[in-house]
Amino acid sequence: MDKLVITGQNRLHGKVRISGAKNAAVAVIPAALLANSKVKIENLPLISDVYRYGAILRSLGAKVEFNHHKGIMEIDPKIKDPLNPPYELIKKLRASYYLLGVLLAKYGEAQVSLPGGCDIGSRPIDQHIKGFEALGAKIELEHGMIKAKASKLKGAQIYLDVVSVGATMNIMLAATLAEGQTIIENAAKEPHIVDVANFLNAMGARVKGAGTDVIKIQGVDRLKGCTHMVIPDQIEAGTYMIAAAATGGDVVIENVIPKHLDPVSAKLREAGMKIEEDGDYIRVRGVQKPKNVNIKTLPYPGFPTDLQQPITAFLSIANGTSIVTETVWESRFKHVDELKRMGANIKVEGRSAIIEGVECLSGAPVRATDLRAGAALLIAALTAEGQTEIFDVYHIDRGYQQIDAKLRNIGADIYRVNGDYLKSVAK
Numbered sequence: 001m002d003k004l005v006i007t008g009q010n011r012l013h014g015k016v017r018i019s020g021a022k023n024a025a026v027a028v029i030p031a032a033l034l035a036n037s038k039v040k041i042e043n044l045p046l047i048s049d050v051y052r053y054g055a056i057l058r059s060l061g062a063k064v065e066f067n068h069h070k071g072i073m074e075i076d077p078k079i080k081d082p083l084n085p086p087y088e089l090i091k092k093l094r095a096s097y098y099l100l101g102v103l104l105a106k107y108g109e110a111q112v113s114l115p116g117g118c119d120i121g122s123r124p125i126d127q128h129i130k131g132f133e134a135l136g137a138k139i140e141l142e143h144g145m146i147k148a149k150a151s152k153l154k155g156a157q158i159y160l161d162v163v164s165v166g167a168t169m170n171i172m173l174a175a176t177l178a179e180g181q182t183i184i185e186n187a188a189k190e191p192h193i194v195d196v197a198n199f200l201n202a203m204g205a206r207v208k209g210a211g212t213d214v215i216k217i218q219g220v221d222r223l224k225g226c227t228h229m230v231i232p233d234q235i236e237a238g239t240y241m242i243a244a245a246a247t248g249g250d251v252v253i254e255n256v257i258p259k260h261l262d263p264v265s266a267k268l269r270e271a272g273m274k275i276e277e278d279g280d281y282i283r284v285r286g287v288q289k290p291k292n293v294n295i296k297t298l299p300y301p302g303f304p305t306d307l308q309q310p311i312t313a314f315l316s317i318a319n320g321t322s323i324v325t326e327t328v329w330e331s332r333f334k335h336v337d338e339l340k341r342m343g344a345n346i347k348v349e350g351r352s353a354i355i356e357g358v359e360c361l362s363g364a365p366v367r368a369t370d371l372r373a374g375a376a377l378l379i380a381a382l383t384a385e386g387q388t389e390i391f392d393v394y395h396i397d398r399g400y401q402q403i404d405a406k407l408r409n410i411g412a413d414i415y416r417v418n419g420d421y422l423k424s425v426a427k
């Protein structure tokens with residue numbers, strides 16, 4: 001199993017290029033199965049979730065070629081057996097539930113294993129089910145599988161009880177081939193929702209309003225193949241912004257859409273950092289020891305829950321007390337115990353972490369408990385005095401392309417032990 005070894009206190013400096021968005025990629029790849037002809041997806045990140053979804057589509061019989069040097073995946077969506085995505089592959093990928101919306105729309109039937117819980121809390125899909133039933137599907141839950149069936153989906157008006165990225169995506173996917181119009185109210189507005197809607201429209205779908213809380217989808221008879229470039233990953237970009245600020249560095253983060261990072265830029269400015277943005281880059285300078293700030297995670301355009309753990313690491317060395325409140329997930333604080341092993345002074349009370357800034361963290365052996373907790377530990381290690389070893393790196397490789405190489409290129413003293421990155425993510 002790979003581990004990362006970091007010797008802290010190097011100021012990060014230079015340029016880092018952001019890869020394609022994981023949370024767009026894991027919806028665009030299955031959505032390609034809606035088409036009747038070849039789909040080409042560009043700017044895909046080289047992360048394990050992308051390789052895994054390619055393997056799932058191959059197991060269904062689709063022809064998938066992934067040129068990982070260029071991040072281009074070509075999919076011939078003719079599948080032979082839509083009903084049996086292999087459990088072994090599905091269980092590793094939470095976003096496999098997008099196959100429900102896609103296969104239900106295209107083949108009238110779908111079955112996928114229910115997502116288990118994970119380290120940020122239970123992952124209910126009641127809103128996905130509410131949407132599919134509103135579109136006329138019959139849903140059965142048995143033996144850990146969710147089965148959906150409908151002779152023909154019919155458009156419906158669906159109000160989401162909770163703002164859910166997954167449910168918004170899944171209902172949008174299913175509605176593209178339904179009869180008539182579907183309206184999703186209280187929809188999520190994340191950039192990756194807009195990216196998937198643009199992809200669907202490029203295939204001939206008729207999706208309007210993505211990025212607002214009301215999305216209207218006029219069903220069509222068929223969708224054709226197209227070429228689509230995935231948007232940059234705003235969570236990866238935010239992670240590097242926070243790392244640059246935490247180390248007192250000066251880093252230009254390239255290939256981003258600055259607007260997608262507004263909440264992160266605002267909070268880093270509040271903490272005393274210098275942020276410049278223009279065109280497709282953001283420059284972050286950690287010009288002083290961070291000031292304490294309070295954070296409350298909210299659906300987009302609020303502060304993203306996926307950067308709550310990284311910014312908690314940053315605030316661990318701020319002057320004063322910061323309060324970070326996690327409103328999206330019920331238990332997204334598994335990183336706190338590991339940060340405390342590095343000398344952080346954090347108390348979790350309910351959905352809030354009260355962070356008393358310390359002068360400096362100290363390196364220690366720690367374990368990544370989930371993807372963004374791993375990112376938080378990396379940021380802590382980059383600022384810490386001494387050496388840190390991070391175990392269970394596979395969590396980090398799920399969502400960050402070659403993070404050790406990218407950090408090394410901007411001055412971090414970091415190396416990967418036991419593993420070759422591409423070998424570990426491509427299996």
Ligand code: EPZ
Nearest residue numbers: 023095124125126127128162163164165166167306328329
């Ligand atoms: C997506 O998860 C992301 N994953 C998550 O990123 C991200 O944290 C989350 O959106 C919020 O932005 C992918 O896109 C693959 P939700 P998703 O449905 O869609 C509740 C990362 O680090 N809910 O928006 O599963 C749910 O419990 C990952 O990249 C229901 O109650 O999240 C949560 O409290 C982690 N019923 C809230 O809504 C449902 O049917 C938001 O969940 C669905 C969700």
